[in-house]
Amino acid sequence: MLTDRFGRSIEYLRLSVTDRCDLRCNYCIPKGFKDFEEPANWLTFDEIERVVAAFARLGTRRLRLTGGEPLLRRNLPELAARLSALPGLDDLSITSNGTQLRKHAAALYAAGVKRLNISLDSLRRDCVHDITGSDSLPRILDGLMAAKQAGFSPIKINMVAMKGVNEADIGQMAAFCIEHGFVLRLIEAMPMGDTGRAANYLDLQPVLEQLRRQFDLAEQTTALGGGPARYWATRDGRFSLGLITPISQHFCATCNRVRLSVDGTLYMCLGQEQRFELRPLLRAGISDAGLEAAIAEAIELKPERHEFSEKPQKLVRFMSMTGG
Ligand code: SAM
Numbered sequence: 001m002l003t004d005r006f007g008r009s010i011e012y013l014r015l016s017v018t019d020r021c022d023l024r025c026n027y028c029i030p031k032g033f034k035d036f037e038e039p040a041n042w043l044t045f046d047e048i049e050r051v052v053a054a055f056a057r058l059g060t061r062r063l064r065l066t067g068g069e070p071l072l073r074r075n076l077p078e079l080a081a082r083l084s085a086l087p088g089l090d091d092l093s094i095t096s097n098g099t100q101l102r103k104h105a106a107a108l109y110a111a112g113v114k115r116l117n118i119s120l121d122s123l124r125r126d127c128v129h130d131i132t133g134s135d136s137l138p139r140i141l142d143g144l145m146a147a148k149q150a151g152f153s154p155i156k157i158n159m160v161a162m163k164g165v166n167e168a169d170i171g172q173m174a175a176f177c178i179e180h181g182f183v184l185r186l187i188e189a190m191p192m193g194d195t196g197r198a199a200n201y202l203d204l205q206p207v208l209e210q211l212r213r214q215f216d217l218a219e220q221t222t223a224l225g226g227g228p229a230r231y232w233a234t235r236d237g238r239f240s241l242g243l244i245t246p247i248s249q250h251f252c253a254t255c256n257r258v259r260l261s262v263d264g265t266l267y268m269c270l271g272q273e274q275r276f277e278l279r280p281l282l283r284a285g286i287s288d289a290g291l292e293a294a295i296a297e298a299i300e301l302k303p304e305r306h307e308f309s310e311k312p313q314k315l316v317r318f319m320s321m322t323g324g
Contacts, residue, residue: 001059002295004302011062012226012257013055015048016323017076018068019262023097024133025119027160027189027199028319031133041263045079047282049086051260054291056088062226064093065113066323068262071100077107084112091226093117095158095324099136101143105150115225116147117185119158122166123176131165148180156183156225156242161207163200170207174215178239185229185242190270191308193318203248208232208241215239226256246271252305258298259323266298267322271306271315 002010019037021029043051052063063083070076071094084092093115094108101118120140121131128137147155157177161167170186177184186207189199211217217232220240228251229242245251252269259267264279276298281291307314 002055002299004299006253006302006304008253008255008302009059010256010258010299010302011060012064013052013060013062014064014066014257014259014323015052016067016259016261017048017065017070017073017079018042019321020072021067021069021097021320022072022099023069023136025121025131025160026133027131027162027196028324030193030195030318037261037263041279043260043262043264043279043282045075045082047264047279048079049082050282050288050291051264051278051295052083052089053086054288054295056086057288058292058295059088061089062091062093063089064095064117064227066095068320068323069097069100070094071096071104077104077111080108080111080113091115095119096143097132097136098140098143098147102139102146105143105146105152109150109152114152115154115156116152117156117158118144118147119160120144120173121159121162122169123172124166124169127166127169144180144182154183154240155181156185158185158187160189160199161186161202161204162189163202165200167202167207170211174211174239174241183231183240183242185244187244188247190246190319191312192270192315192322195318196315197312201247204243204245205248208243211241215241217241228255246306247308250305250308255302255305258302261321261323266295268298268302269306270319270322271308272303273315274301274303276301 095117098118125137191197220231233240266276268274
């Protein structure tokens, strides 16, 4: 079992399989950004499998594939099948923007991915265009419907809620999720890089109070995922709401995860710089035991908490580089 200096068990790995994305969400990747990782530095499928297998031997039960846009990594279903077959791992999920799901949903489901998070900030085409930099809503919705048909469950919709941008769309998003049986997750914008800092932060606590009254929501005690969201639901279970509130009510005390970026860097915290490079060790032929020792050493670096509120200027890295 991996335990950090603060007694937290680390049993959840987020793996970025690419730092590239076909969208340019204005709170994430800067427009015109070109400084993507060289393919020579991407971990290969064999290297990824070795690292994930080592994490699984050390007690990691949950793995989420993310990016960038993970579906842009060629042959992702093949990687998913290899990872889902690893002993010890019992939950493989993906976070995606949905644009490529029509093509890949069935293959990913067959490969053992059963849970999906899809990012969608509005159902208004012009709003999605403004946020993502392209007319992407029709493709996202088509991908979402393909995922529903393929059988993924649950499907969670990640909505970064922003003041004056899409806060008025929350009601429509809730109705859409009720209609399709999706879980709605509202996320507070984080000051990651200049893009994240420029986002119109919205405190979700008053939003929660309003939605609780409107839908008569009760807080859920059983977790609906391995991540940081807190959940509420209607008594008949028709509507589930998740809140990710890194700013207004942070959840660092129960943080159970680390992130591996496409170049093999382990990031200990979304909001801090502590990191550990695994790629040089992998390419120098490190043994399995050595790899496990290196991961345990890396976990020692995990900081107690982020400082998004106290030091919002601190982080130069934006979300797609670490893997959201
Ligand atoms: N491309 C995939 C997607 O769109 O879901 C996966 C990667 S994306 C970086 C993962 C999540 O991070 C998305 O839900 C996105 O909205 C969120 N995100 C990106 N930048 C953020 C920021 N500054 N604050 C809060 N969430 C952010």
